[in-house]
Amino acid sequence: MTRDEKKNKRLVGLFLLGWVVFNFPILSLFDLDRMIFGIPLLYVYIFGAWALLIVLMALNTGVRASKFKGHTDK
Amino acid sequence: MLETGTILFVSFGYMGLLFAIAYYGDKRADAGRSIISNPYIYALSLAVYCTAWTFLGSVGFAVRSGLGFLAIYIGPTLMTMLGWLVLRKIIRISKIHRITSIADFIASRYGKSTTLGGIVTFIAVIGVIPYIALQLKAVSTTFLLISQSTKIGFAEISIFGDTAFYIALILALFAILFGTRHLDAAERHEGLVAAIAFESIVKLAAFLSLGIFVTYVTHNGFADLFHKASLFSDLKKTFTLHTNGQVPGGLEEFLTLNAQGQSYLDWFMLLMLSMLAIILLPRQFQVAVVENVNEEHLNKAIWLFPLYLLAINLFVLPVAFSGMLKFPDGSVDADTFVLRLPMVERQPLLALFVFIGGMSAATGMVIVETVALSTMLCNHIVMPILLRLPIPFFSQRTDFSGLLLAIRRGSIILVLMCGYEYFHFISEFYVSLVSIGLVSFAAVAQFAPAILGGIFWKGATRSGAIAGLIAGFTVWVYTLFLPSLVQAGLIPQEFVNHGPFGIDLLRPFQLFGLMNFDRYGHSFFWSMLFNVAIYVGVSIFSRPRAIDHTQAALFVDVFKYSGEASETQFLRGTAPLPDLRSLLERFLGRKRANEALKNYAVRHNINWDYSLTADAGMVSYAEKLLAGTIGSASARVMVSSIVKEEALGIEEVLNILDETRQVIAYSRDLEKATAELKEANRRLEELDRLKDDFISTVTHELRTPLTSIRSLAEILNANPNIDQKQHENFTGIIIKESERLTRLINVVLDYEKIESAQMTWVIAPVDLKEIIQDAAASTRQLLTDKQVTMDLDLPEISPKVSGDRDRLVQVMVNLISNAVKFCDSDRGFITIRLKPNSDRIQVDVQDNGIGIKPEDQAKIFEKFRQVKDPTRGRPFGTGIGLSITKRIIDFHHGKIWVESEPGRGSTFSFTLPTARE
Numbered sequence: 006m007t008r009d010e011k012k013n014k015r016l017v018g019l020f021l022l023g024w025v026v027f028n029f030p031i032l033s034l035f036d037l038d039r040m041i042f043g044i045p046l047l048y049v050y051i052f053g054a055w056a057l058l059i060v061l062m063a064l065n066t067g068v069r070a071s072k073f074k075g076h077t078d079k
Numbered sequence: 080m081l082e083t084g085t086i087l088f089v090s091f092g093y094m095g096l097l098f099a100i101a102y103y104g105d106k107r108a109d110a111g112r113s114i115i116s117n118p119y120i121y122a123l124s125l126a127v128y129c130t131a132w133t134f135l136g137s138v139g140f141a142v143r144s145g146l147g148f149l150a151i152y153i154g155p156t157l158m159t160m161l162g163w164l165v166l167r168k169i170i171r172i173s174k175i176h177r178i179t180s181i182a183d184f185i186a187s188r189y190g191k192s193t194t195l196g197g198i199v200t201f202i203a204v205i206g207v208i209p210y211i212a213l214q215l216k217a218v219s220t221t222f223l224l225i226s227q228s229t230k231i232g233f234a235e236i237s238i239f240g241d242t243a244f245y246i247a248l249i250l251a252l253f254a255i256l257f258g259t260r261h262l263d264a265a266e267r268h269e270g271l272v273a274a275i276a277f278e279s280i281v282k283l284a285a286f287l288s289l290g291i292f293v294t295y296v297t298h299n300g301f302a303d304l305f306h307k308a309s310l311f312s313d314l315k316k317t318f319t320l321h322t323n324g325q326v327p328g329g330l331e332e333f334l335t336l337n338a339q340g341q342s343y344l345d346w347f348m349l350l351m352l353s354m355l356a357i358i359l360l361p362r363q364f365q366v367a368v369v370e371n372v373n374e375e376h377l378n379k380a381i382w383l384f385p386l387y388l389l390a391i392n393l394f395v396l397p398v399a400f401s402g403m404l405k406f407p408d409g410s411v412d413a414d415t416f417v418l419r420l421p422m423v424e425r426q427p428l429l430a431l432f433v434f435i436g437g438m439s440a441a442t443g444m445v446i447v448e449t450v451a452l453s454t455m456l457c458n459h460i461v462m463p464i465l466l467r468l469p470i471p472f473f474s475q476r477t478d479f480s481g482l483l484l485a486i487r488r489g490s491i492i493l494v495l496m497c498g499y500e501y502f503h504f505i506s507e508f509y510v511s512l513v514s515i516g517l518v519s520f521a522a523v524a525q526f527a528p529a530i531l532g533g534i535f536w537k538g539a540t541r542s543g544a545i546a547g548l549i550a551g552f553t554v555w556v557y558t559l560f561l562p563s564l565v566q567a568g569l570i571p572q573e574f575v576n577h578g579p580f581g582i583d584l585l586r587p588f589q590l591f592g593l594m595n596f597d598r599y600g601h602s603f604f605w606s607m608l609f610n611v612a613i614y615v616g617v618s619i620f621s622r623p624r625a626i627d628h629t630q631a632a633l634f635v636d637v638f639k640y641s642g643e644a645s646e647t648q649f650l651r652g653t654a655p656l657p658d659l660r661s662l663l664e665r666f667l668g669r670k671r672a673n674e675a676l677k678n679y680a681v682r683h684n685i686n687w688d689y690s691l692t693a694d695a696g697m698v699s700y701a702e703k704l705l706a707g708t709i710g711s712a713s714a715r716v717m718v719s720s721i722v723k724e725e726a727l728g729i730e731e732v733l734n735i736l737d738e739t740r741q742v743i744a745y746s747r748d749l750e751k752a753t754a755e756l757k758e759a760n761r762r763l764e765e766l767d768r769l770k771d772d773f774i775s776t777v778t779h780e781l782r783t784p785l786t787s788i789r790s791l792a793e794i795l796n797a798n799p800n801i802d803q804k805q806h807e808n809f810t811g812i813i814i815k816e817s818e819r820l821t822r823l824i825n826v827v828l829d830y831e832k833i834e835s836a837q838m839t840w841v842i843a844p845v846d847l848k849e850i851i852q853d854a855a856a857s858t859r860q861l862l863t864d865k866q867v868t869m870d871l872d873l874p875e876i877s878p879k880v881s882g883d884r885d886r887l888v889q890v891m892v893n894l895i896s897n898a899v900k901f902c903d904s905d906r907g908f909i910t911i912r913l914k915p916n917s918d919r920i921q922v923d924v925q926d927n928g929i930g931i932k933p934e935d936q937a938k939i940f941e942k943f944r945q946v947k948d949p950t951r952g953r954p955f956g957t958g959i960g961l962s963i964t965k966r967i968i969d970f971h972h973g974k975i976w977v978e979s980e981p982g983r984g985s986t987f988s989f990t991l992p993t994a995r996e
Contacts, residue, residue, distance in 0.1 A: 029343035043302025
């Protein structure tokens with residue numbers, strides 16, 4: 006139960022993080038007319054932050070679960 | 080480029096493949112070897128969220144309003160992070176209560192209300208049919224495009240010449256075959272889910288192929304494409320090409336969220352809308368909750384699904400740019416870029432693949448949505464009406480199972496045909512795919528307060544939910560649905576421009592003059608405001624019924640009440656077994672009813688031959704079985720028609736619900752008991768320590784006289800011719816010390832006797848004055864030794880008290896010697912006073928010694944207690960003298976206390992009741 010609760014809290018934390026990075030005003034900081042490697046900054050930022058959130062979610066839930074499963078499989 | 084025949088062949092071939100996959104999935108499920116029971120298939124089935132709107136419309140949306148389209152996919156990403164909290168709770172509740180649709184969920188939460196189920200179904204159908212129409216429109220448009228038909232307006236095509244019509248028919252067939260195979264909707268549709276997951280793979284692969292082709296084959300990667308796009312927009316600015324509102328001014332505007340006609344507020348609203356849609360759309364509820372095989376799959380799915388969304392959106396902007404470069408004059412509908420690009424590039428195979436991808440996106444959505452809607456229509460609109468009709472055909476019918484299936488199949492066809500009609504006559508007038516989708520999103524968002532409030536707030540009531548839903552839906556109709564009819568020409572344009580009857584304040588897109596939102600955000604804001612405010616307000620001011628309480632508790636505390644055993648505590652009804660059996664047979668069919676009853680009997684060890692009544696647990700089991708088939712509200716009605724419900728008073732229910740409070744109270748009691756035990760233990764430890772002190776004190780007190788006796792005796796023994804005077808002196812000391820020893824031992828023995836209540840008391844009327852004088856006489860030696868003076872202040876005559884003379888003498892001796900002990904030599908002064916009152920007689924023993932600190936005053940009468948004074952070192956005495964004194968006084972029904980001030984002496988006083996003559 007405690008592991009669940011921990012997971013719960015982390016996910017809610019991630020949600021709040023996502024809420025902040027994908028909303029005004031943080032979003033407006035990247036809303037500039039600038040290119041990174043020829044790709045517009047806002048585009049890079051949105052997809053980058055999105056991917057990062059997914060990786061964090063996977064780290065929090067998926068990877069650990071599969072590791073655990075891997076043990077039992079052996 | 081492509082023969083119409085080829086396209087048709089491939090399309091129908093693809094549909095055939097879907098049928099095969101669904102068939103295989105069902106076969107495997109029947110064999111008990113599910114192919115969908117893993118998180119990957121679950122995540123893919125969630126991707127039914129990505130419809131033709133995503134596949135075709137995202138590009139159009141991007142062309143019109145830049146990066147704003149991403150909000151529709153980031154919202155669900157954020158929601159899945161809360162999924163563990165929200166979705167898991169909804170899944171758990173639905174599994175326990177055999178909930179089959181979102182209407183069922185809401186109805187069941189608010190006391191299994193038939194009305195509420197009907198309202199939710201109505202809203203869902205009205206809200207979602209345009210969305211289904213959108214999918215059919217997409218299929219039809221892309222088909223016309225790829226087969227390069229010259230006809231553009233759909234209205235010109237007869238129904239029977241329209242591909243979308245046949246696609247709709249095939250989809251209806253598919254939904255009927257794989258969506259209504261079983262009656263118990265809670266027995267998931269594995270084949271259907273397998274097909275949906277497959278479609279999700281196809282649409283992703285198709286879009287990625289197109290994206291990679293456009294980005295890396297026709298252009299040289301992302302950077303190149305963005306570079307060209309920026310040149311293009313500069314160029315366009317120079318030449319000021321005509322813009323018909325479809326092409327934005329420049330790249331900067333394209334890539335900002337704060338351009339004209341776009342704002343962070345819109346982005347925020349889209350985020351909110353899509354967050355809610357991901358759990359509230361009937362099809363999402365169907366795949367995420369009803370078709371969920373195992374709660375644990377959510378674990379992986381909550382990051383796999385966002386990953387899917389990210390992947391399918393990665394190339395939207397490149398495709399959009401590419402399309403704008405290819406069709407710079409804005410004459411081509413941006414919603415069709417996806418298909419036009421490979422066609423213009425002369426890639427027939429890719430075009431075909433993209434077409435199939437679009438079709439899979441559309442069909443997947445339509446199939447799931449119609450199955451979900453048909454379940455809702457059947458269980459929450461048709462059945463409640465049929466069951467209430469006073470027509471003997473229905474009320475006396477013994478087997479409903481066939482009829483139920485027929486109703487459900489009929490509903491599927493009805494929903495699809497409504498969708499088709501809507502598409503054919505109205506949706507043509509919509510500007511874009513996205514606009515239709517967002518209208519649906521805003522409609523289903525109305526369920527949010529009722530559902531989210533329902534699972535986290537026990538105080539939410541049925542009336543609140545009904546009122547909130549109706550209010551929100553009304554606002555939605557006014558601000559989005561009616562204007563859509565304006566576009567179709569059914570309502571005059573005046574309505575939108577100047578409001579009804581020319582009232583400006585009521586313009587549907589600027590209600591009450593609110594201007595800051597786009598029309599979807601605007602509608603969402605007002606409908607949610609009314610919905611939530613009325614939902615909460617009415618809930619607070621309405622009185623819940625008993626069943627509302629029960630359901631609220633079962634839903635909100637689902638993780639606490641999981642399991643059958645704990646749930647039956649809420650049930651009281653019993654029913655005659657034959658009635659229950661025939662009820663089940665009516666709706667499930669004889670075979671499945673028998674199977675279900677047998678299962679229950681085996682699990683609960685019941686022999687049907689001996690029992691004729693079904694207990695509460697059994698009744699609840701039957702109700703859930705029925706709920707899976709006809710919805711919780713109807714099941715409730717049916718079951719309560721045969722159940723002899725014991726009067727379940729509100730008190731009783733509240734008592735049950737109060738269980739929590741009881742548990743809390745119990746744990747508080749436990750805490751209190753623990754605290755008491757701790758205190759007792761502490762006291763015991765203290766006593767133990769005091770006893771140790773006592774023993775060491777007694778030993779010390781015994782050893783001192785013993786040592787002197789022994790050494791004197793040894794001297795006498797070693798020196799037989801010691802002189803007479805010396806001899807007398809020594810023996811005198813020996814005698815005195817022996818007496819002291821005897822006294823000490825007597826004290827200890829007395830104490831022991833008192834403690835074990837073995838003391839024999841000789842009660843007779845005694846004169847306290849005499850007692851005090853005796854005690855003073857016997858302690859005279861002690862006083863002279865320490866040079867302490869004593870003054871007796873005694874009245875002429877004093878009333879007698881009844882008591883044990885010897886013990887009372889002991890009390891006085893103890894008090895006097897105690898006073899002496901703490902007096903300084905030379906200037907010590909003790910006063911003893913006797914004050915007869917009316918019925919009591921008081922004795923004070925006052926000294927001018929060191930006094931007792933206030934905090935010690937209460938303790939000194941406890942046994943083994945010695946007041947320690949660091950400056951005086953070890954006190955003498957055993958520490959039991961005062962304790963014994965108190966016992967004796969207590970025995971005589973008297974009272975003893977001390978008044979003292981450190982440094983100014985103390986006064987020990989006791990009172991004894993005077994003897995009645």
